[in-house]
Amino acid sequence: MIPLDDARDRILAALRPVAAETVALAEGWGRVLARPVVARLTQPPADVSAMDGYAVRAAEAVAGASLAVIGAAPAGHPFAGRVGPGEAVRIFTGGIVPAGADGILLQEDAEAAAGRVTVREAVRPGGWIRPQGLDFTAGAVLLPAGRQLTARDIGLAAAANHPWLAVHRRPVIGILATGDEIALPGEPIPAGGIVSSNAHALAALIRAGGGQPMVLPIAGDDRGAIAAGAAVRGCDLLVTTGGASVGEHDLIQAALGEEGFALDFWKIAMRPGKPLIWGRLGAVPVLGMPGNPVAALVCGVQFLLPALAVMSGLPAAPPPTTTVRAGAALAANDRRFDHLRATLHRDSAGRQVATPFPQQDSSMLANLARAQALILRPVLAPALPEGAEVPAILLGEHGI
């Protein structure tokens, strides 16, 4: 059994970002830039007014001065002339400051009558003017490659005149659920069988991680069926579930081995998720997850989400953790890094408290769905009293 962090390192080291594609700006949110966004223009394009008022020559716009209003400069309609001595131009927010003017007299600080304006408050040179290029200048790198685009980034790219963006395409993740006992939701369930939840839960997790799931037909506990299912084309990574353990019906390695599967590791010091398989079938990396649904989801959080990040062009990193208080005393841990499903609440001091469910069986989906956090119990972690600080993965932060 290899340590959890080593397993993740080995998985992430074997992965590369997928190729770039061009998407419309509106589709760019959450995607990872494959090429930088460079400003295609200067913003603002010229000196513009930050306020509604009058463009004036600051030196003469002293309290009590009276100026002739010779024209107007609304946003988008520059004034073609020049502001000469004793003159002002009516201007509006975003309007280009006319030649000759070097300050804005606020409307509130002015009195207009009969084609003239009287200054009530003196104007500073440069006052209320946004200089050309205040925001950015043409040619500036505004967003680097590798950046996951926020709503703010989309606004910036739009302002920099980019209708299209080069982003990494969504990694396509094949999901092959295996087992004679499982059926798709809504389909006839074999005697003693259950409904397959893993493929659907993992597909949703893959979407949350920015990937594109490709749910494959269920393969029975049969080498040929598993090999045929795994031979799928067009996925960047294949996830299998079930058949990862030691029983004679646990056939993933045997079935894929006949197809030339190159195993990197099998079994990690982790609970749930011990029988994880990692290797490569031809060019396709394969993550063989255990069948137990909680094990599959925890492996999804610990390995598949970080893998999706790397394949999407983001840095290799473990899932982010937060320090919370234990809502119950925790027993000493053994040699498997443990993930206790827990609910969250805030104590009277506003601190987050994670309370583990009393039963932690890796088949219990109802508890998993109610869980808001996974309390992390490292290998050989000592027993801790209620209230102790512990690391946790907050599931809501992952959108799963």
Ligand SMILES: Nc1nc2c(c(=O)[nH]1)N[C@H]1C(S)=C(S)[C@@H](COP(=O)(O)OP(=O)(O)OC[C@H]3O[C@@H](n4cnc5c(N)ncnc54)[C@H](O)[C@@H]3O)O[C@H]1N2
């Ligand atoms: N003798 C041993 N037995 C087991 C060991 C071990 O070390 N020695 N490891 C246990 C651990 S830990 C796990 S986890 C499971 C993993 O087993 P497999 O990956 O081989 O999974 P299966 O046996 O196929 O299924 C386990 C369990 O999960 C259910 N299942 C399977 N697929 C789905 C699905 N798509 N949706 C929902 N549930 C699914 C299946 O019915 C079984 O109940 O092995 C232990 N055994």
Ligand code: MOO
């Ligand atoms: O992965 Mo198994 O679910 O550790 O129990």
